[in-house]
Amino acid sequence: MTQAHLDPTRKHDFVFLIDATDSNPNGDPDNGGIPRTDPVTGQGLIADVAIKRKIRNTIALINRDENKPGYEVYVEAGVALNAQHERAYTPENGATNQSEARTWMCRNFFDVRMFGAVMSTGKRDKTAGRVQGPMQISFSRSIDPITPFDIGVTRVTPTKQEDIDAWHNPEEGKKGKESEMGSKHIVPYGLYRGAGHSSAPLAAKTGVTSEDLAAFWRAFTSCSTTTGPQPEAPSHCADVFTHDDAFGRAPAHTLLDRIHIKPLGDVSARSFTDYGTVEIRDTDLPAGITLTRLIG
Numbered sequence: 001m002t003q004a005h006l007d008p009t010r011k012h013d014f015v016f017l018i019d020a021t022d023s024n025p026n027g028d029p030d031n032g033g034i035p036r037t038d039p040v041t042g043q044g045l046i047a048d049v050a051i052k053r054k055i056r057n058t059i060a061l062i063n064r065d066e067n068k069p070g071y072e073v074y075v076e077a078g079v080a081l082n083a084q085h086e087r088a089y090t091p092e093n094g095a096t097n098q099s100e101a102r103t104w105m106c107r108n109f110f111d112v113r114m115f116g117a118v119m120s121t122g123k124r125d126k127t128a129g130r131v132q133g134p135m136q137i138s139f140s141r142s143i144d145p146i147t148p149f150d151i152g153v154t155r156v157t158p159t160k161q162e163d164i165d166a167w168h169n170p171e172e173g174k175k176g177k178e179s180e181m182g183s184k185h186i187v188p189y190g191l192y193r194g195a196g197h198s199s200a201p202l203a204a205k206t207g208v209t210s211e212d213l214a215a216f217w218r219a220f221t222s223c224s225t226t227t228g229p230q231p232e233a234p235s236h237c238a239d240v241f242t243h244d245d246a247f248g249r250a251p252a253h254t255l256l257d258r259i260h261i262k263p264l265g266d267v268s269a270r271s272f273t274d275y276g277t278v279e280i281r282d283t284d285l286p287a288g289i290t291l292t293r294l295i296g
Contacts, residue, residue: 042145
């Protein structure tokens with residue numbers, strides 16, 4: 001019998017906690033890479049796309065070893081998206097129109113099946129349309145405000161060869177250098193809460209299987225360390241509420257609110273232990289709801 005959280009024919013709502021220690025959980029490229037924050041509340045933010053990127057990377061790493069068909073990654077560094085669409089139209093893959101190309105893309109790429117994709121770019125006769133993915137992940141928001149700051153770092157070598165040459169053979173007007181200064185943006189500590197949802201009707205359209213959900217949860221709970229430079233894996237909580245039908249037996253927010261951690265109200269936290277324990281109300285679940293604890 002398929003475990004509840006692995007059944008693609010049922011609706012899933014899930015909540016998770018991520019903690020960041022002396023790291024940058026999600027830098028803002030429009031703001032010099034500084035950790036993202038809500039300018040009003042001072043709470044830290046981790047974008048949904050940052051978490052999906054880590055999941056994609058982990059799926060790709062796993063599949064290098066396992067090499068299973070259907071687990072390639074569509075949005076991958078160094079690969080043009082239009083080139084991915086055109087693969088569907090090659091003789092070996094057999095697509096002759098957009099509908100067939102879309103079907104092939106869903107079958108071949110894990111992230112298209114799970115997250116969806118806009119594949120309408122490129123040559124007019126080599127596009128694959130749009131896919132609405134069943135798995136959606138929210139922005140993660142820190143429980144309390146965070147205090148991001150910069151730390152100066154030194155690199156033992158400069159970028160340019162002429163700087164090295166001038167350092168070893170000083171000439172008039174050329175100073176040279178043997179190292180370069182830089183900076184790292186970090187958050188001393190932040191505990192972030194996020195949520196996600198999986199739609200059974202959309203999973204049926206894209207062809208999601210129990211094996212796909214098992215791969216997703218595996219990647220989701222192990223896609224990064226919790227104290228490294230990109231701490232974007234759940235660390236202290238990953239709880240899945242599964243409904244006994246495709247459309248749900250209870251509003252998602254009433255289920256997710258059953259997982260609660262009390263804010264401190266300031267920026268003093270420096271570890272998860274400062275928050276105590278996660279409150280989990282699981283003794284009076286609504287009829288038709290199953291709770292699976294992946295972490296915790």
